[in-house]
Amino acid sequence: VEAVGLNTLIADERDRRIWQAVAALPSGERTAVILYYREEMAVRDIAGALGVTSGTIKALLFRARRHLRQRFEASDLFQEISR
Amino acid sequence: MNCRHVIGLIDAGPFADYPRQHLDAAWAHARQCHTCGPALEAAAAMTDRLRALPRPALPRDLTAGVLAHTAAIEGARAARPAPVFEAKRRVVMPDVSGWAMVAGAVVATVAITASGDVAPGDIVSLDRVAVRSVVAIPAMTPGLLTLAAGLALYAFGLFASLSTQRPPYSSTSP
Numbered sequence: 007v008e009a010v011g012l013n014t015l016i017a018d019e020r021d022r023r024i025w026q027a028v029a030a031l032p033s034g035e036r037t038a039v040i041l042y043y044r045e046e047m048a049v050r051d052i053a054g055a056l057g058v059t060s061g062t063i064k065a066l067l068f069r070a071r072r073h074l075r076q077r078f079e080a081s082d083l084f085q086e087i088s089r
Numbered sequence: 090m091n092c093r094h095v096i097g098l099i100d101a102g103p104f105a106d107y108p109r110q111h112l113d114a115a116w117a118h119a120r121q122c123h124t125c126g127p128a129l130e131a132a133a134a135m136t137d138r139l140r141a142l143p144r145p146a147l148p149r150d151l152t153a154g155v156l157a158h159t160a161a162i163e164g165a166r167a168a169r170p171a172p173v174f175e176a177k178r179r180v181v182m183p184d185v186s187g188w189a190m191v192a193g194a195v196v197a198t199v200a201i202t203a204s205g206d207v208a209p210g211d212i213v214s215l216d217r218v219a220v221r222s223v224v225a226i227p228a229m230t231p232g233l234l235t236l237a238a239g240l241a242l243y244a245f246g247l248f249a250s251l252s253t254q255r256p257p258y259s260s261t262s263p
Contacts, residue, residue, distance in 0.1 A: 072100040
């Protein structure tokens with residue numbers, strides 16, 4: 007029971023730090039990431055909702071992925087989420 | 090294919106618009122490269138974690154809060170006195186156009202028939218122009234004034250009736 011509780015705590019802490027990384031993104035990138043990965047919306051639907059083109063959303067997601075990856079690689083968060 | 094290009098493809102992820110063979114070659118390069126390999130692993134792990142992030146639970150009192158807020162808005166709306174729209178006053182003028190036309194025609198006819206100074210077919214000299222009269226025209230000033238007044242009254246009635254008609258494309262609906 008203690009091991010399960012510990013794993014839950016670790017997972018919660020890991021999610022919290024990922025959320026922090028997402029929250030630190032610029033506004034447009036953060037919106038695109040949340041709608042695409044968390045809400046599982048299609049790029050075309052996100053573009054329609056935000057009133058921009060699909061290319062703009064792809065560019066925002068590209069930059070967001072690069073920022074998150076660089077942040078993950080620079081910190082120990084990458085090691086944590088790879089477990 | 091250099092590392093910068095491969096890392097760009099890694100960051101683009103599913104949006105990398107390249108042929109399948111090109112992407113396969115890039116991933117093969119990344120798996121053997123000490124620079125691109127960690128980037129590929131980080132991107133894959135990050136994508137998986139982003140997709141697996143739990144949705145935050147809604148606050149327990151969210152429903153009660155929304156209902157209370159809605160009730161407050163409805164209460165404020167019900168307590169507010171209904172706006173009173175005053176009808177715009179319109180000055181309704183009696184339609185005299187028909188009577189004006191009839192009266193003008195009668196006056197003009199009386200002026201023409203009563204005078205009879207110039208009969209139809211007579212030559213009338215107006216300054217330097219001589220024209221043949223079609224109708225009888227009074228030659229005296231009172232007769233001419235009466236004729237002019239009758240024609241003016243007739244014209245007033247005619248244009249007044251035209252101006253009160255609505256154009257066919259106008260609509261009274263808002």
